[in-house]
Amino acid sequence: MTTTIRALLGASALCAVGTLAAAQEGTVTIATVNNGDMIRMQGLTDDFTAQYPDITLEWVTLEENVLRQNVTTDIATGGGQYDVITIGTYEVPIWGANDWLVSLDEGMAEDWNSSDILPAIAGGLTVDGTLYAAPFYGESSMVMYRTDLMEQAGLEMPDAPTWDFIRQAAEAMTDEEAEIYGICLRGKAGWGENMAFLTAMGNSFGARWFDEDWNAQFDSEAWANTLNFYLDLMTNYGPPGAANNGFNENLALFQQGKCGMWIDATVAASFVTNPTDSTVADSVGFALAPDNGLGKRGNWLWAWSLAIPSSSDNVDAAKAFISWATGQGYTELVASEEGWANVPPGTRTSLYENEEYLAAAPFAQMTLDSINAADPTNPAVDPVPYTGVQFVAIPEFAGIGTQVGQQFSAALAGQMTAEEALASAQEITTDEMEAAGY
Structure with missing residues (x-):
């Protein structure tokens, strides 16, 4: 499905992204899976387009097996159909090693903070010290x-x-x-x-x-x-x-x-x-x-993550979207809209140090223990x-x-x-x- 959203929020939301917003423009085509957290993300993108009014988002939402087939075919052929793809800990090491993905070590929002990602999750998205995908949610x-x-x-x-x-x-x-x-x-x-x-x-x-x-x-x-x-x-x-x-x-x-x-x-x-x-x-x-x-x-052990194919012509705008969707600000947005229990789990150390989250999510510790138990x-x-x-x-x-x-x-x-x-x-x-x- 395709959604183009234009919205305006208060100045506080605009300040969150610093100077990155003004530099980004274009259309970002996002291929994602039809899981509940991804559907929720699409429903909250008014916040993103308020911060990045010159970026248009186009969504391609698919069943899991179909998504994998389409994205794999596109990236292996350099088709350039998508600017952001939803992939997991299986694809990232292989595709990163093949130079099919764009590094996320630079060009992300200033407050994105890759060092906050849980080590077990970050390890599966890193090749030779380079981070090639940002986890939207992690799971065991x-x-x-x-x-x-x-x-x-x-x-x-x-x-x-x-x-x-x-x-x-x-x-x-x-x-x-x-x-x-x-x-x-x-x-x-x-x-x-x-x-x-x-x-x-x-x-x-x-x-x-x-x-x-x-x-x-x-x-x-x-x-x-x-x-x-x-x-x-x-x-x-x-x-x-x-x-x-x-x-x-x-x-x-x-x-x-x-x-x-x-x-x-x-x-x-x-x-x-x-x-x-x-x-x-x-x-x-x-x-x-x-x-x-x-x-x-x-x-x-798995993480549904957002990555940028090397064939994308809109890398800067894609990084702006990934910074928004996988950053701590998005976590706080979900918490404010739907409660702490519904924020994307399993990605950031800070989430499991957040007393509000731990109090609202009775499954939080079991989730973290399960992630850490997988080798x-x-x-x-x-x-x-x-x-x-x-x-x-x-x-x-x-x-x-x-x-x-x-x-x-x-x-x-x-x-x-x-x-x-x-x-x-x-x-x-x-x-x-x-x-x-x-």
Whole structure:
């Protein structure tokens, strides 16, 4: 969709950007994902256009898988379709190393303060000491659960649950007559959809994508245990049609009171506890992602971030927008409009030192603990040759991960067995890696 906004605010808003505003003009085309925080950002851009009246914003808002495909095609071909792109911790190191992104080390607003970015998040957006993207929000994953249903089941959620406890709780909370399902998990195919969840889950089961010689590992006992446990959970205690459900679909189910538990991105916490959108806002608890006692939890590390393609013809105006959207001033704007609990989480150290935020967001500490618990350089129980918790940081992974995700989604839909899905995943991954020269 395309939105051109002209608005005027008071002098106090204009002063926030110093001298940067007067120097910027042009049209900035922004490709972004249709997540709640991004939609909120679009609704608040009157503030930006008041500060930068000579910059026009054009929005291209897409579903996650479509966004990734479009942005990847555009940047790899130097198409120049977008001035600002929404990408994550998978793309930034690869694209930055290829000189496909503009450095953000210079030309940002004076008060933007890159040193305030959480080290765990900044590290994933930096290549050889150069920052190539600004985090809009950072996340790990955790358990969100209905405290009322847990109490009715006679159970108490540990701060650090095991997968066995999750299965026990899912069974106890399922009430199909009331259309309440004990567990909601991603089933929609995609390297960033079901495979983000299953790769992180696999880490906690001792699974890994590759051994140290880049041999695919889907024929391992650890992957068989992971996929069979997942399919058992979802088949017996998950919602119907789960193979079509990604982040947004499960968010809607949880907000409607249909899920006893949901293991997904920590950024969802503000949406499930917002009484405007969530029917169960006053009955939500949080816990770390589960483990199996092997030393790894099933949580990931991610940041949806804003970056500038090297093909952009409007770099200065794009930096002005990114400075606004990812700066501390935007955080304060959201807090003033919608409350501290709804500000974009997981990006800045100062946010987790802000007493107003900590008091308003009961999930804040769990979010920070989950982010800090993820280790992209050592994601699995056994040694691996790659970095990345819920992905493998190589260019070929996006295609391979999506193909493997299609096999696992088909197994969830009952179109093949777990054994068949794993055999297919092993063949796909081996063939693609051999073709790529690994």
